[in-house]
Amino acid sequence: MAVYERSYGRYTGPATSEWSRFLVLPRYAYEVVFKSKLFVGFLALCFAPPFFALLVIYLYHNVSALQLIGLTPQKLAEIFPISNSFFFYGMWIQGALSFLLVFFVGPALVSPDLRNNGLPLYLSRPFTRTEYVLGKMSVLVILLSAITWVPGMLLLLLQGYLEGAGWLARNWRISFGVLVGSWVWIVYLSLFALAVSAWMKWKPVARLSLALLFFVLMGFGGAISGILNTRWGLTLSPWHVIGAVWVSLFGLEPGELLPPAGACWVALAGGCLIFLWLLSRRIRAYEVVR
Amino acid sequence: MSSPATDRRVVFDNVSKFYGEVLGINRVSLSVPPGITGLVGPNGSGKTTLMNLLVGLLQPTRGSVRVLGIDADHPEELFRHVGYATQYDGFPPGFTGFQFIESYLRIHGFDRTEAEALTWKSIERVGLVEAAGRKVAGYSKGMRQRIKLAQAIAHQPSVLVLDEPLNGLDPMARAEVIALFRELADGGLHVIVSSHILHEVDLISDQVVLLNGGYVVAEGAISGVRDEMEEEHPAQVLIRCNRPSLLASRVFEQDHVVEARIHEDGKGLLVRTRDADKFYLLLNQVVLDNDLTVETVMPTDSDVNAVYQYLIVGQGEKP
Numbered sequence: 001m002a003v004y005e006r007s008y009g010r011y012t013g014p015a016t017s018e019w020s021r022f023l024v025l026p027r028y029a030y031e032v033v034f035k036s037k038l039f040v041g042f043l044a045l046c047f048a049p050p051f052f053a054l055l056v057i058y059l060y061h062n063v064s065a066l067q068l069i070g071l072t073p074q075k076l077a078e079i080f081p082i083s084n085s086f087f088f089y090g091m092w093i094q095g096a097l098s099f100l101l102v103f104f105v106g107p108a109l110v111s112p113d114l115r116n117n118g119l120p121l122y123l124s125r126p127f128t129r130t131e132y133v134l135g136k137m138s139v140l141v142i143l144l145s146a147i148t149w150v151p152g153m154l155l156l157l158l159q160g161y162l163e164g165a166g167w168l169a170r171n172w173r174i175s176f177g178v179l180v181g182s183w184v185w186i187v188y189l190s191l192f193a194l195a196v197s198a199w200m201k202w203k204p205v206a207r208l209s210l211a212l213l214f215f216v217l218m219g220f221g222g223a224i225s226g227i228l229n230t231r232w233g234l235t236l237s238p239w240h241v242i243g244a245v246w247v248s249l250f251g252l253e254p255g256e257l258l259p260p261a262g263a264c265w266v267a268l269a270g271g272c273l274i275f276l277w278l279l280s281r282r283i284r285a286y287e288v289v290r
Numbered sequence: 291m292s293s294p295a296t297d298r299r300v301v302f303d304n305v306s307k308f309y310g311e312v313l314g315i316n317r318v319s320l321s322v323p324p325g326i327t328g329l330v331g332p333n334g335s336g337k338t339t340l341m342n343l344l345v346g347l348l349q350p351t352r353g354s355v356r357v358l359g360i361d362a363d364h365p366e367e368l369f370r371h372v373g374y375a376t377q378y379d380g381f382p383p384g385f386t387g388f389q390f391i392e393s394y395l396r397i398h399g400f401d402r403t404e405a406e407a408l409t410w411k412s413i414e415r416v417g418l419v420e421a422a423g424r425k426v427a428g429y430s431k432g433m434r435q436r437i438k439l440a441q442a443i444a445h446q447p448s449v450l451v452l453d454e455p456l457n458g459l460d461p462m463a464r465a466e467v468i469a470l471f472r473e474l475a476d477g478g479l480h481v482i483v484s485s486h487i488l489h490e491v492d493l494i495s496d497q498v499v500l501l502n503g504g505y506v507v508a509e510g511a512i513s514g515v516r517d518e519m520e521e522e523h524p525a526q527v528l529i530r531c532n533r534p535s536l537l538a539s540r541v542f543e544q545d546h547v548v549e550a551r552i553h554e555d556g557k558g559l560l561v562r563t564r565d566a567d568k569f570y571l572l573l574n575q576v577v578l579d580n581d582l583t584v585e586t587v588m589p590t591d592s593d594v595n596a597v598y599q600y601l602i603v604g605q606g607e608k609p
Contacts, residue, residue, distance in 0.1 A: 015399030018366075024396040032384040108383075118380030121441070124345045126366045127397050285347035 025135030039104050049093045050151035056080045061162040084250045087174045091246055094148045095185055106193025107206030109136045115201040123285040140190040149182035177249035185242050188268055191275035198282035231259045235267040297359030299323055305353035307339050313504040314339035326475045328491035329484035331501035337484045341451050345374045373447035375438040377454040381426045388422040391441045398445045412444035431458030449480040456485055468494050492594040502602045516592045523600045524548050524562040530585040534559040540576045
């Protein structure tokens with residue numbers, strides 16, 4: 001019988017390593033993302049604050065250049081002291097821009113696959129749900145890294161190099177704050193965006209929901225704190241929570257408005273767990289139609 | 291239990307799948323050989339559940355599924371052997387046909403060079419070379435079906451699972467795709483196809499699996515399934531000949547013939563028999579003895595459509 005001839009040959013050659021396969025997803029996602037001129041313009045704008053910080057650090061160590069604009073090192077140090085607060089405010093600006101970037105990119109990551117029933121195509125390959133989420137998340141992680149900790153660390157290295165004499169070692173807490181603070185925000189925002197994208201099948205609705213959730217939580221947390229005269233209400237607000245975490249990481253005075261850092265770490269961890277649970281409910285190869 | 295024979299088959303061993311309280315399939319035991327297998331059943335009969343179990347997207351609630359001797363505990367190996375095309379157009383936005391296939395091959399673990407070579411090979415096989423650089427979003431329904439088929443065969447699987455692959459194809463494309471199925475099956479591949487187009491399932495399938503309400507109601511070659519139903523649903527044969535009345539009088543003497551009716555145009559006889567083999571022997575004898583001129587002898591309810599009607603729709607007669 002012809003069907004038993006087995007002339008058909010299955011591929012038996014080598015395969016690439018399993019751990020790297022999730023990187024196929026960002027590669028193609030970027031092709032789509034970078035087609036938007038609006039996004040490219042916004043991404044360029046995200047590099048303006050680090051560039052400004054670079055300029056300040058350079059001027060701080062170049063007296064002749066400072067004189068050209070009529071400033072002295074002392075005057076510049078009064079306006080922009082190169083300290084943990086300098087890098088903290090840099091983080092604060094880049095953190096806000098990160099949310100806007102996620103607002104642009106995040107909602108389009110999972111929702112089209114769900115809308116088109118595309119998940120079975122991914123998951124009927126040697127590719128797990130975790131790898132799928134990692135792949136989609138890496139789209140955001142790479143972009144957010146490029147505007148947060150990567151320029152932050154480069155600026156720190158430059159400052160350390162120009163200052164010399166162990167400045168980096170003395171200010172290790174700034175490096176720690178930039179690295180850990182950025183990564184915590186990146187992971188939180190990425191999971192937040194993916195979870196919303198996984199539950200809202202239409203991109204504009206997902207985008208609107210992301211913004212609404214973020215600002216509603218912020219407003220609700222602020223209202224609770226205001227009405228009950230407590231700091232704890234702000235643990236609902238992602239922006240205040242990450243602010244408190246950054247303040248603690250940079251070793252700054254927390255002030256009276258922000259909730260305790262410990263509670264904020266718990267709130268962030270809780271948020272991430274909820275997002276992961278939401279993702280695990282939706283990232284499946286099938287949907288039961290009742 | 292694995293053996294060389296079962297290692298070349300897709301085996302469902304008493305498999306049940308429930309989605310909470312919703313039944314997917316229940317107590318399904320199948321052993322699917324190489325060749326083209328048609329999955330037939332109404333909406334909600336469990337076809338897609340069966341396919342999802344087969345490709346490892348679902349785990350059975352009870353029982354086990356083994357694909358060529360590999361069970362779902364080894365997904366990496368299982369997914370290499372299986373190619374799946376869903377009934378949905380799950381195309382990532384903005385992809386060209388080439389990118390669509392190449393990206394999934396990269397996910398499979400092929401390096402860039404190998405992935406590109408395999409992509410072109412599969413695109414060529416489904417006749418979409420000229421459209422490979424165009425966005426899938428701009429493809430016609432038929433082209434989308436073909437590019438889905440290309441992604442399913444691109445990594446050279448041993449088992450091809452295709453959910454409604456003929457939907458939206460024009461007659462020419464259908465013929466080409468069916469020829470491709472035949473070619474793959476003749477090479478030793480398992481091609482498992484679900485379809486609502488019964489006459490095409492009949493045409494292309496070496497065996498069929500009929501599902502209804504989550505249960506397998508019949509499986510095997512259509513002729514074998516039909517033979518087993520002869521007691522309850524006697525086979526119908528239309529004989530076009532010059533003296534249908536004479537033929538009717540002769541055949542009606544036999545116990546296994548339950549009905550002999552002259553065709554409306556008076557030029558044929560419709561016979562219902564519980565033993566088709568005996569009837570054909572009898573027919574030969576009657577034709578020789580009485581010098582009848584026979585134009586055609588045609589079974590009218592031996593195809594998958596009739597089997598479907600009897601077993602699933604339950605109308606008892608072919609429409």
